[in-house]
Amino acid sequence: MFVRVIANYLVILWFCCSAAYADIAVTIGYLEQVEPQPPVLSNLDPIPENEGLAGVEVGLKDNATTGRFLKQTYALETRVVEEGGDFESAARELLAVTPFLIVKAPENQLLRVADLPEAAGAILFNTSAEETGLRDAACRSNILHTLPSRAMRTDALAQFGVRKKWTDWVVIAGPYPADQAFADAIEKSARKFGIRIRERKAWDVSADMRRSAFQELPLFTQDFPEHDLVVVADETDDFGRYVPYNSWVPRPVGGTEGIVPVAWDRTVEQWGAAQLQSRFEKTAGRSMRPVDYAAWAAMRAIGEAVTRTNQADAGAVRDYLLSGKFELAGFKGRPLTFRTWNGQLRQPIPLVHPRALVAQAPLEGFLHQRTELDTLGIDEAESACTAFRE
Amino acid sequence: MRILWQITGLAIGMGLSIATADEIWVSNEKDDTISVIDIDTLEVTRTIDVGERPRGITFAIDHSVLYLCASDSDTVQVIDPETGKILHELPSGEDPEQFVLHPDGKHLYIANEDDAITTVVDTDTRKVIAQIDVGIEPEGMAVSPDGKIAITTSETTNMAHWIDTGTQELFANTIVDQRPRHAEFTHDGSELWVSSEIGGTIxxxxxxxxxxxxxxxFEIQGIHPDRVQPVGFEMTRDGQHVFVALGPANHIAVVDPKTYEVTDYILVGRRVWHMAFNGDESLLFTTNGVSGDVTVIDVESLEPIKSIKVGRFPWGAAYRPTN
Structure with missing residues (x-):
């Protein structure tokens, strides 16, 4: 048995007057593959080592508090695999004790685990891989995504551009695959919402921008055609920070720099978010980041399903999460639910600059027959994901 | 406003008798002030400086003092309604958001939002007499008319916690929909109502x-159900209506408490949050956080009759009779 379920009927009878809850003990696995970080120009903003795990821990506490009143307990098993470590073995170890895995790993590793025979009836929560393909042709029925796809983020920026009537963009894309993927997603979102990409230029400047941004950037941006917004695609946070205020013509910057579409940010404080932020800061000693948020949401989704169904087997939890009954109060102003065709958690996308929330997508006026949240990312009709149709 | 208040204060100080109208007191979360509305003229007559992030607001049963949750000051302030002066503070636990005064007039049950605790304070001795562990982000507070049961709702745990006021211990925990915000017993004490903001239900x-x-x-034509978010609500004593603030849907729903059916929706200001009746319940005052105003609703006709500009982010409202 993966999960221990003890139903104590005497206790149920004794508590006859409130809802009948059985003793349930749930173990949740956290599985992480540490990834090498490419060198970046500035060391100002290091990525915290416990990004993800810290969100899991806060979510676990939230679940435990609710569980206390219902005789439900939650335990966490963690495997953090260093670079070059044996990720599959770690995954197997966890799958031997629980069907619920919260995963922080790159796309290929995530898929490898999802395709293990041991993972057949499990639920993996993807908290770090943004690849839109994972929600499309490469989807797996045992992966749910609490992190928004890259397409959801770039769609949010495109909606913002349309609303502001900033409809001519130029793109500066870094050399890494993630940079290229972001720039591609920007182009796709631009087509979807009627924004013109006037030029896409590869970032190929090798000078140290800490000294020379003021000289280099005007030159680099001088020959761009007329545009309203400079979109930066720099997922590794290398050169993007040197673009604002240094372009040839005065234009706002967006993308991975300037106004940034995110799953979460410290500047989100509406909709009760201030409470989640302060709970997180108390626990982690830093502000909550997108991967932390996705990990927290995964933990809370499991908690919600167990609380509401009073069951802890993977089948019941999965059925509940994908049913119309599930909704998660995710501090983004409206209930979050899963898309039944690809397992993506529907969610608003905050558009932020470093000091404040600018707007939150879906922006007013972008309509959808189901929910406006489905104007962000791959919609059912265009999704090539078939794994959820069975 | 401030000048007017000083003059009024002066007049009171000089012992002149002024016939004053009843008032509605509104806590302005992002201004650290209270706006006092004159019910006859429907105008703000005083603005009172208070502690940081004022939210929960209620008068003593005899209206001799006002209790106010100054959330970011981590205290409950006790205010003289005549002078607007802060008389003293009560220990409240951290981040008090909402509270309810027990019918004995003595015990305040306070939700400590950041600490997952309900604190019980004796307003006479100014001492904490109990702290009760509840779910995460406690907010809604209610007490039964006979005083035997107090309720705390917790926003992230999604429960109503039932407290036996004799023992100050929990005796039941009931699940509700996502993000419960407010709780009230019916006037006859037979029912407990709990609103769920994200669940969209009561x-x-x-x-x-x-x-x-x-x-x-709740269902409003042209507004997506996700945005219909019930928060504060109040019941009329005659059992005719329950008025429910629907947050970002910018409407008040009118519910028939006998049939549980919604009979009407009234358009008010943006992000409507809480409300208070005047003495004879002919008028209802709703706090509209985002638009920074108060909508006055005529209870007989169920029509909004005026909106009154108050401070930034009005949160709660309380009625004060003056005669």
């Missing part, structure tokens, strides 16, 4: 067995 419980008795849903 759950009605039978007080005797804590079982769910009804669930009320």
């Amino acid at each position: 759950t009605v419980f039978d007080r005797e067995n804590q079982q769910e008795k009804a669930k009320i849903e």
Whole structure:
């Protein structure tokens, strides 16, 4: 048995007057593959080592508090695999004790685990891989995504551009695959919402921008055609920070720099978010980041399903999460639910600059027959994901 | 406003008798002030400086003092309503958001939002007499008319916690929909109502067995159900209406408490949050956080009759009779 379920009927009878809850003990696995970080120009903003795990821990506490009143307990098993470590073995170890895995790993590793025979009836929560393909042709029925796809983020920026009537963009894309993927997603979102990409230029400047941004950037941006917004695609946070205020013509910057579409940010404080932020800061000693948020949401989704169904087997939890009954109060102003065709958690996308929330997508006026949240990312009709149709 | 207040204060100080009208006191969360509305003229007559992030607001049963949750000052302030002066502070636990005064007039039950605790304070001795562990982000507070049961709702745990006021211990925990915000017992004490902001519902419980008795849903033409978010609500004493603030839907729903049916929707200001009646319940005052105003609703006709500009982010409202 993966999960221990003890139903104590005497206790149920004794508590006859409130809802009948059985003793349930749930173990949740956290599985992480540490990834090498490419060198970046500035060391100002290091990525915290416990990004993800810290969100899991806060979510676990939230679940435990609710569980206390219902005789439900939650335990966490963690495997953090260093670079070059044996990720599959770690995954197997966890799958031997629980069907619920919260995963922080790159796309290929995530898929490898999802395709293990041991993972057949499990639920993996993807908290770090943004690849839109994972929600499309490469989807797996045992992966749910609490992190928004890259397409959801770039769609949010495109909606913002349309609303502001900033409809001519130029793109500066870094050399890494993630940079290229972001720039591609920007182009796709631009087509979807009627924004013109006037030029896409590869970032190929090798000078140290800490000294020379003021000289280099005007030159680099001088020959761009007329545009309203400079979109930066720099997922590794290398050169993007040197673009604002240094372009040839005065234009706002967006993308991975300037106004940034995110799953979460410290500047989100509406909709009760201030409470989640302060709970997180108390626990982690830093502000909550997108991967932390996705990990927290995964933990809370499991908690919600167990609380509401009073069951802890993977089948019941999965059925509940994908049913119309599930909704998660995710501090983004409206209930979050899963898309039944690809397992993506529907969610608003905050558009932020470093000091404040600018707007939150879906922006007013972008309509959808189901929910406006489905104007962000791959919609059912265009999704090539078939794994959820069975 | 401030000048007017000083003059009024002066007049009172000089012992002149001024016939004053009843008032509605509104806590302005993002201004650290209270706006006092004159019910006859429907104008703000005083603005009072208070502690940081004022939210929960209620008068003593004899209206001799006002209790105010100054959330970011981590205290409950006790204010003289005549002078607007802060008389003293009560220990409240951290980040008090909402509270309810027990019918004995003595015990305040306070939700400590950041600490997952309900604190019980004796307003006479100014001492904490109990702290009760509840769910995460406690907010809604209610007490039964006979004083035997106090309720705390917790926003992230999604429960109503039932407290036996004799022992100050929990005796039941009932699940509600996502993000419960506010709780009230019916005037006869037989039912507990709990609003769920993100769930978009009100759950009605039978007080005797804590079982769910009804669930009320809301639907407004042209507004996506996700944005219809019930928060504060108030019941008329005559049992005719329950008024429910629907947050970002910018409407007040009118519910028939006998049939649990929604009978009307009234357009008010943006992000409507809480409300208070005047003395004879002919008028209802709603706090509209985002638009920074108060909508006055005529209860007889169910029509909004005026909106009154107050401070930034009005949160709660309380009625004060002056005669």
